[in-house]
Amino acid sequence: AEQVAEQAGIVIDTGVYDCVRAFRAPNSRHPKTGLHKRRLTVDELLYTGVDRIVELACEPEPFELAELGDGKCGFELPAAWNAATEQVQNESKAMLKRRDAVVKGDVSA
Structure with missing residues (x-):
C-alpha cells in the first residue's frame, strides 16, 4: 500500500x-x-x-440470510471437527513417543 x-x-x-x-x-x-x-x-x-x-x-445495509443447501444446519460439522482434533492429538502423541524412543537410544522407533 x-x-x-x-x-x-x-x-x-x-x-x-x-x-x-x-x-x-x-x-x-x-x-x-x-x-x-x-x-x-x-x-x-x-x-x-x-x-x-x-x-x-447512517443505516446498516439490508441483507438476506443465506440458506444452506437443504435448509438444514450442518450438525455433522462439530463431529468432523472433534474427529480432526482427535487425529491431530493422536499424531502428536505418536510423534512424542517416537522422539522419546530415539532419545533413549531405541533406533527402531
Missing part, C-alpha cells in the same frame, strides 16, 4: 495496516461515529460523493 501511495503521490494512514488491527465486518457500527461499515462497488466508490456515502453509512 505504501508503494502504491508513493507512486500516486499521496499520503496514507499506515497505522491501519498493522498486524493486530481487527478489520470491521460489513454493517458493523463504528463506536465513535455511529456509522456502519458499508460495502461499495467500484462504480460507487468512483462516482458517489462523500455526502451520499456518509448518508448510506
Whole structure:
C-alpha cells in the first residue's frame, strides 16, 4: 500500500495496516461515529460523493440470510471437527513417543 501511495503521490494512514488491527465486518457500527461499515462497488466508490456515502453509512445495509443447501444446519460439522482434533492429538502423541524412543537410544522407533 505504501508503494502504491508513493507512486500516486499521496499520503496514507499506515497505522491501519498493522498486524493486530481487527478489520470491521460489513454493517458493523463504528463506536465513535455511529456509522456502519458499508460495502461499495467500484462504480460507487468512483462516482458517489462523500455526502451520499456518509448518508448510506447512517443505516446498516439490508441483507438476506443465506440458506444452506437443504435448509438444514450442518450438525455433522462439530463431529468432523472433534474427529480432526482427535487425529491431530493422536499424531502428536505418536510423534512424542517416537522422539522419546530415539532419545533413549531405541533406533527402531
